[in-house]
Amino acid sequence: MEALQRFRDCLVNRHDVARGWKSQGRCVIGWTCTYTPEEVIHAAEALPIMVWGSLGDTKFADAYMPSNSCSFARSCFNAVLRGDFDYLDGFVENNSCDNRGKTYDMWLNYSKVPSVYFLNTPHTNTEKAHRFFYQEVVAFKEWLEHTFKKPISDDSLRKTVRVYNENRTLLRKIYDLKMKKPPLISGVEFLEIALSSLVMPKEMHNKLLDEFLSDVKQRSALPKGGVRLLVAGSVMDNTELVRLSESVGGNVVADDWCTGSRYFWNLVDLNGDPLKAIARRYLDKVPSSFMYQHEQRFRHVAELTKRFNVDAAIIFVIKYCDTHMFDAPLLRDELKTMGLPVLYLEWEHSMSGLAGLKTRIEAFLEMVGGVK
Amino acid sequence: MGASERRLKSTMGFYKNYVKKFYEDAHRAKAEKRPVAWVSSTFPVETLQAMDITPVWPENYASVCAARQVSVELCERAEREGFSRDLCSYSRCVLGSMFGYEKELPEGGLPKPDFLVTTTCACDTHLKWFQVASRLYKVPLFLLDVAYNVGGGDSAHLDKAHIEYYVSQLQELFAFLEKQAGAKLDSNRLRETLALSNRTSQLWMEVQDYRKTIPSPMDARDAFSAVFFMLCIPGSQLAVDYYMQLRDEVRQRAQDGIGVVEDEKFRLVWDNLPLWFNLKIFEYLNSLGAVVVAEVFSHTWAGSLNPSKPFESLARKYLPNLANSSIQRRVDIILSLVKDFRVNGVVLPTNWGCRMMSIGETIVRDVVYKKLGVPSLIIDVDSSDWRIYNEAQIKDRFETFFETLTRKQSGA
Numbered sequence: 001m002e003a004l005q006r007f008r009d010c011l012v013n014r015h016d017v018a019r020g021w022k023s024q025g026r027c028v029i030g031w032t033c034t035y036t037p038e039e040v041i042h043a044a045e046a047l048p049i050m051v052w053g054s055l056g057d058t059k060f061a062d063a064y065m066p067s068n069s070c071s072f073a074r075s076c077f078n079a080v081l082r083g084d085f086d087y088l089d090g091f092v093e094n095n096s097c098d099n100r101g102k103t104y105d106m107w108l109n110y111s112k113v114p115s116v117y118f119l120n121t122p123h124t125n126t127e128k129a130h131r132f133f134y135q136e137v138v139a140f141k142e143w144l145e146h147t148f149k150k151p152i153s154d155d156s157l158r159k160t161v162r163v164y165n166e167n168r169t170l171l172r173k174i175y176d177l178k179m180k181k182p183p184l185i186s187g188v189e190f191l192e193i194a195l196s197s198l199v200m201p202k203e204m205h206n207k208l209l210d211e212f213l214s215d216v217k218q219r220s221a222l223p224k225g226g227v228r229l230l231v232a233g234s235v236m237d238n239t240e241l242v243r244l245s246e247s248v249g250g251n252v253v254a255d256d257w258c259t260g261s262r263y264f265w266n267l268v269d270l271n272g273d274p275l276k277a278i279a280r281r282y283l284d285k286v287p288s289s290f291m292y293q294h295e296q297r298f299r300h301v302a303e304l305t306k307r308f309n310v311d312a313a314i315i316f317v318i319k320y321c322d323t324h325m326f327d328a329p330l331l332r333d334e335l336k337t338m339g340l341p342v343l344y345l346e347w348e349h350s351m352s353g354l355a356g357l358k359t360r361i362e363a364f365l366e367m368v369g370g371v372k
Numbered sequence: 373m374g375a376s377e378r379r380l381k382s383t384m385g386f387y388k389n390y391v392k393k394f395y396e397d398a399h400r401a402k403a404e405k406r407p408v409a410w411v412s413s414t415f416p417v418e419t420l421q422a423m424d425i426t427p428v429w430p431e432n433y434a435s436v437c438a439a440r441q442v443s444v445e446l447c448e449r450a451e452r453e454g455f456s457r458d459l460c461s462y463s464r465c466v467l468g469s470m471f472g473y474e475k476e477l478p479e480g481g482l483p484k485p486d487f488l489v490t491t492t493c494a495c496d497t498h499l500k501w502f503q504v505a506s507r508l509y510k511v512p513l514f515l516l517d518v519a520y521n522v523g524g525g526d527s528a529h530l531d532k533a534h535i536e537y538y539v540s541q542l543q544e545l546f547a548f549l550e551k552q553a554g555a556k557l558d559s560n561r562l563r564e565t566l567a568l569s570n571r572t573s574q575l576w577m578e579v580q581d582y583r584k585t586i587p588s589p590m591d592a593r594d595a596f597s598a599v600f601f602m603l604c605i606p607g608s609q610l611a612v613d614y615y616m617q618l619r620d621e622v623r624q625r626a627q628d629g630i631g632v633v634e635d636e637k638f639r640l641v642w643d644n645l646p647l648w649f650n651l652k653i654f655e656y657l658n659s660l661g662a663v664v665v666a667e668v669f670s671h672t673w674a675g676s677l678n679p680s681k682p683f684e685s686l687a688r689k690y691l692p693n694l695a696n697s698s699i700q701r702r703v704d705i706i707l708s709l710v711k712d713f714r715v716n717g718v719v720l721p722t723n724w725g726c727r728m729m730s731i732g733e734t735i736v737r738d739v740v741y742k743k744l745g746v747p748s749l750i751i752d753v754d755s756s757d758w759r760i761y762n763e764a765q766i767k768d769r770f771e772t773f774f775e776t777l778t779r780k781q782s783g784a
Contacts, residue, residue, distance in 0.1 A: 063734070064734045064735075065731060065734075066722050066730045066731065066733070066752070067752075068458065068722065068724050068725070068726075068727070068730055068752075069727055069730060069731050070727065095520035095522075097496055097727075098495050098496050098497075098727040098728045098731075099727045099731065101520055101698075101728075102699065102727065102728065102731035102732050103731065104522070104698065105698050105699035105700070105731075105732050105735055106731070106732075106735075109699075109735050109738075118520075118522040120519045120520055120522065120534075122517050122519075123492045123499060123515070123517050124515055124517045126517075128537065128540050128541060128544070129517055129537075131537075132519065132533065132536075132537040135533055136533075289500070290496055290499075292499065292503075292515045292517070294503060317456070319458060320458045320727065322459060322460070322495075322496050322497055322500065322727065323496050323500055325455070325456040325458065325459050326455070326459065326463075326497075326500035326501065326503070326504060327500070328454065328456070329453055329454030329455055330503075330504065330507065332454060344454060346456060346458075
């Protein structure tokens with residue numbers, strides 16, 4: 001599985017990948033919300049990458065961000081203050097949650113990133129919201145053109161959309177390998193593949209995805225079977241919790257993370273005005289919890305549950321994510337109504353309290369495995 | 373004069389005379405089958421008032437429950453249903469009251485809504501909390517989605533596209549309200565309501581202006597009671613009448629040189645919310661010679677409405693609310709309060725369940741100190757959940773802060 005190793009390498013060496021891109025005289029733009037229309041950045045010949053934190057303490061950010069702020073946002077900001085992202089030419093923030101809205105001010109005031117952009121993002125997908133968001137995406141395109149001196153043509157947007165749609169389609173194909181019993185790939189493997197898509201050029205990622213799909217045909221030793229798990233929550237920028245769940249008898253076969261299935265489930269329509277189609281795709285995709293249409297996310301989870309023959313679900317809510325904390329009891333009830341055992345866990349991005357999480361997951365899987 | 377004698381006559385018995393009555397009226401409306409709507413903070417409530425829909429403010433109800441010392445039990449009730457302890461205590465408190473509470477609820481609980489109206493203008497929490505209520509009560513929820521005022525401008529300096537997006541949704545809002553209330557909007561009535569709301573805002577700001585006087589005639593404890601009308605029913609004759617009475621009393625005190633504290637040592641700005649369960653903290657501050665002369669909250673809700681441009685002026689009133697704006701807006705408001713009210717110190721309380729209020733206080737502290745040399749005190753508290761509140765620690769922090777201010781004043 002040579003391709004798999006290369007996904008892993010790219011994850012571990014993500015900053016080298018970005019610096020390598022820069023050394024060719026090109027720009028790198030960071031973002032943290034999957035409602036950022038990356039295609040527009042890509043069409044400006046810049047590399048869009050998702051900003052993540054790292055597991056561990058957030059001593060740099062703690063001087064500025066209170067302990068009740070989102071632990072993911074705090075960890076990202078900590079990485080920025082530490083200098084992990086010093087190579088960024090620009091950063092895009094939005095208001096998809098209160099943490100992000102206010103963290104924009106943190107970036108403006110305390111980071112060294114030369115250009116910070118704010119993309120207003122509606123919390124609904126009515127036609128009025130679409131109209132407003134399209135104007136915002138047009139302004140975003142103009143900012144990119146002006147700041148990075150790269151004109152963005154409709155042709156380059158169309159070309160980008162094809163690359164991005166191919167990426168989404170290939171990821172979906174690999175995702176479906178988990179329908180098999182036992183699944184053809186593990187949850188950790190899939191997450192490594194999906195996460196690497198967020199930190200490297202999509203053309204390179206597509207090539208590796210193709211290679212992986214041909215590699216996987218030769219796979220003889222399948223990962224061992226276990227409790228087929230669906231994991232839900234906001235963002236997952238590391239493999240720690242999936243690894244933990246799979247180490248105590250689970251097989252993560254489906255997910256509802258913004259960096260998982262929700263990232264690639266929906267394509268951009270290739271007909272008509274490309275920028276309009278890009279903007280529309282983001283507001284219409286499987287929604288995050290901040291959207292008015294949150295019940296559509298519950299339906300997505302319910303469909304995954306059936307399609308992937310899920311035995312049990314774990315809802316991982318990152319501290320202190322308001323919108324998911326509100327949705328979690330509702331999603332739990334929906335899944336229980338479908339007859340699924342559900343475990344609800346809150347986790348700190350710093351991974352303090354990991355041992356406690358392990359005990360609870362283990363006990364839960366034993367309970368589920370016992371009644372299976 | 374004792375502490376209670378220094379409180380304004382107008383705010384004595386405020387709860388009984390106005391707040392309690394407000395909830396009685398709302399229950400009566402419900403019993404008489406007149407439409408009752410739950411409404412979020414920063415929603416243009418004047419639209420409901422113009423349609424004779426009774427607006428009920430769950431946020432205010434949470435502060436009532438905190439003042440009545442039952443908010444923690446209600447929060448725990450919501451936590452038992454799986455709602456995280458880290459969520460906004462207002463929302464947990466109200467959700468708790470909805471899930472059923474074994475004791476008698478303050479004011480008989482909130483009347484059940486016929487429908488809900490919310491906005492993204494204040495925070496994510498309102499939309500999410502109202503979604504839960506909408507599912508539980510099986511009633512429709514209208515969302516007024518709002519562009520984030522990222523430039524931080526005031527009502528005269530807003531993005532045109534943000535105003536257009538807002539205004540375009542007000543048309544839909546009225547269609548929704550007409551359907552729910554089974555009545556047509558009377559545009560004269562809308563103009564009257566806006567004119568009343570306008571007058572309410574003007575009077576409230578007059579009251580605030582008199583607090584620039586040294587010694588200040590009015591304290592935060594009075595303000596956090598009396599601001600009720602600004603939030604809940606600004607477009608009403610009742611609000612106008614009450615604020616006239618309040619204005620007259622505060623003006624008289626200012627003219628007579630009667631202050632909350634006779635010998636004012638420290639004049640403070642208070643950001644965000646008070647500790648609703650412990651409003652006595654303001655009397656404790658008074659006992660140390662400190663008086664809150666301006667709350668950012670009291671300077672957040674006024675707006676100048678133009679009855680001949682109703683939709684646009686509602687957008688201009690609510691869009692620049694600091695909850696919906698970048699930190700620059702909060703910084704600008706606090707800088708001008710510090711200057712205009714001759715303030716020596718700024719109190720920046722965070723709010724455990726509130727990201728919107730908690731993130732950015734370091735920027736406020738740094739900028740206010742850099743520009744005006746005025747120190748700030750950040751205290752980690754919660755408006756309604758006293759389980760994370762340590763009074764001894766907070767009092768220590770205040771005393772240390774006042775020592776710093778004293779040293780600064782004496783030039784040491």
